[in-house]
Amino acid sequence: MIRTRVNLRKYGNLTLTIRRHTVYYWCMVHVSYLKLQELALRVANNLPRPLFYLEHVSFTARAEEMLKSHELIRKCHARLNMSRLECAHGICHCEAVARDAGAILLAEGRLRGMSDSTLAPLFLSAIVAGLLHDIKRAEQDHAVRGSIEAALILKELSMDERSRSYVAYAIRNHEAFKTTCDLDDKEGCMVSDALYDADKFRWGPDNFTTTLWLMVEAHNTPPEALHRTFKEKMRGIEKIKETFRTDTGKRYGPEFIDQGITIGNAIYEEMSELLANRD
Numbered sequence: 001m002i003r004t005r006v007n008l009r010k011y012g013n014l015t016l017t018i019r020r021h022t023v024y025y026w027c028m029v030h031v032s033y034l035k036l037q038e039l040a041l042r043v044a045n046n047l048p049r050p051l052f053y054l055e056h057v058s059f060t061a062r063a064e065e066m067l068k069s070h071e072l073i074r075k076c077h078a079r080l081n082m083s084r085l086e087c088a089h090g091i092c093h094c095e096a097v098a099r100d101a102g103a104i105l106l107a108e109g110r111l112r113g114m115s116d117s118t119l120a121p122l123f124l125s126a127i128v129a130g131l132l133h134d135i136k137r138a139e140q141d142h143a144v145r146g147s148i149e150a151a152l153i154l155k156e157l158s159m160d161e162r163s164r165s166y167v168a169y170a171i172r173n174h175e176a177f178k179t180t181c182d183l184d185d186k187e188g189c190m191v192s193d194a195l196y197d198a199d200k201f202r203w204g205p206d207n208f209t210t211t212l213w214l215m216v217e218a219h220n221t222p223p224e225a226l227h228r229t230f231k232e233k234m235r236g237i238e239k240i241k242e243t244f245r246t247d248t249g250k251r252y253g254p255e256f257i258d259q260g261i262t263i264g265n266a267i268y269e270e271m272s273e274l275l276a277n278r279d
């Protein structure tokens with residue numbers, strides 16, 4: 001290996017100038033991203049509340065109540081706080097998924113004419129699965145690792161074996177464009193599919209008003225790079241519309257995605273203008 005000694009002192013002024021330019025560049029990037037996020041929130045606020053929430057007020061309220069009051073869920077929360085959740089998929093994301101997974105499960109139960117006593121343990125499993133589904137989000141194969149971790153946690157917390165296996169299966173199976181439920185157990189599939197659909201609802205407004213900005217901040221993504229890949233990623237999100245698994249998800253999920261795309265298009269237009277004016 002050839003080593004070259006460089007007299008850094010000689011380049012002192014140059015280093016300082018580059019550092020100043022770098023600091024200035026990232027300040028401008030930060031300001032641009034704040035503007036874009038504000039625009040995303042404005043567009044989102046002008047969109048109607050998704051029909052899922054309007055037509056399932058009581059189911060979402062029951063899921064929210066359960067999230068606040070159930071002992072096992074409270075203990076799962078404590079485990080989440082200790083885990084290293086990736087910033088963009090933090091507690092807020094997990095709580096929203098848990099609430100909607102519970103509500104979807106109740107909606108599916110009603111469609112299938114299931115009794116309250118049959119639904120109760122499945123409702124709890126769906127909420128717990130939602131809360132824990134991204135517990136290993138910062139790691140490779142987060143669905144598989146998260147499923148193993150959740151099974152361990154729930155064993156420690158003495159959740160019954162059947163519910164534990166439903167939660168673990170649902171978490172293992174929550175990623176898009178992978179296998180759908182291959183369990184020979186209708187109730188296990190209900191929990192798994194409810195988790196999947198609730199997680200994919202998040203690719204609607206939530207993604208463009210919150211997750212996207214946490215990700216670009218965490219990864220220091222330059223606007224040029226975000227702009228270059230934006231349309232392609234939007235096409236990927238559009239495809240999620242075809243993947244909803246429950247009847248409830250199929251009915252209400254596409255609206256979430258369409259709303260996300262509307263916000264995404266507004267962001268892309270504004271970002272194109274910002275970049276063009278800067279050049």
Ligand SMILES: [Fe+2]
Nearest residue numbers: 133134142174
């Ligand atoms: Fe995930």
Ligand SMILES: [Fe+2]
Nearest residue numbers: 089133134199
């Ligand atoms: Fe998620």
